[in-house]
Amino acid sequence: MFPFKLSLNASTLFPFGLGIKEQLRIAAEAGYEGFEIWIRDLEAHVTNGGSIRELKRYIADTGIVVVNAIAFFKWSDQSPEVREEGLRQAEREMSMLAELGCPAVAAPPFGEVGQVTLDEMAVNYARLAELGDQTGVVPYLEFWGRAKKLARLSEAIYVAAESGRADTRILLDPFHMHTGGSRLEGLSCLNGNRIGIVHVNDYPASSDPLLVTDEERLFPGDGAAPSSRLSELLRQIGYTGYLSLELFTQDYGDMSAVEVASHGIKKIKKAYGV
Structure with a gap:
């Protein structure tokens, strides 16, 4: 039994240099139900003469669903000026995503956050969430293991x-x-409806949490990540909800884009199935 839905994060296909339409086509062809776009690819599409309305029609024709977007706005920077500009950027990008029909956007601790308390971050997130109310795009609170603040699951819950x-x-x-030292069992403090999306990947058994890089991420099941326990x-x-394959591999050898995407589905189902 496989109780989750399958999604592909655009980062997994970055080595192939594809535009957003090609990324979506590959994901749909491989059999994913959902797709996570990167805002930079959406902006490139528009800059190169494409329209969001036409892209929305294209997405509908593929049968795939855009479930989330990856963006980098400094919504909780310790500088008030930078933070305000980050919120203005968030509003612009959320408006674009709303036009496309994308329901959510990632909100990681991007920027200088070392001097920001968790209580201040909570206030800043509330402001970001208000923009989400206005645009209809939900900001998913994301923790980064290497961030100076909001690095652990427990901090995100707080x-x-x-x-x-x-x-x-x-x-x-x-x-x-x-990389942040979060306790997996901390998930028991959450209800499933409090999780926006789950990125899936793996890491080498010998990896040092302080040194392992994004480029060293592996397909689920190919490393030491407790995928089976996480699934349970x-x-x-x-x-x-969605399990979204997010890799930053720089070279897949002789594998084509659709082969990489299809291989990802097999690995996710095996690592996260019952």
């Missing part, structure tokens, strides 16, 4: 609680749980 937003949803990633915990808390 920020979510203190934000006063009962609808806050957290973005999970086993790589960031590994996700099922226990009632999560049935």
Whole structure:
């Protein structure tokens, strides 16, 4: 039994230099139900003469669903000026995503956050969530293992609680749980509906959490990540949403883009199936 839905993050296809339409086509051809776009690829599409309306029609024709977007705005920077510009950027990008029909956007601790307290971050997230209310695009609170703040699952749970937003949803990633030292069992503090999306990947058994790089991420099941236990915990808390393959591999050898995408589906189902 496989209780989750399958998604592909555009980063997995970056070595092939594809435009956003080609990325979506490959994902649909391989059999994914969902796709995570990167805002930079959407902006490039528009800059090169494409329209969001036409892209939305193209997506509908492929039968795939755009489920989330990867963006980098400094919504909780310690500088008030930088933070305000980050929120203005977030509003612009959320508006584009709303036009496309994308329901969510990742909100990691991008920028200088070392001097920001978790309570201040909760206030900043609440402001970002208000922009989400206005645009209809939900910001998924993402923790980064190497961030100076919001590096662990426990910190994300705290920020979510203190934000006063009962609808806050957290973005999970086993790589960031590994690099930040998050306890997997902490997931038992969540309900499945408090998770926006789960990025899936793996990392080498010999990897040092302080030194392993994004480029060293592996297909699920090819490393030491506790994928089976993560799958079990996700099922226990009632999560049935998307598992999205997010790799940053620079060279897949002789594999084509569709072969990489198809291989990813097999690896996810094997690592996260019952």
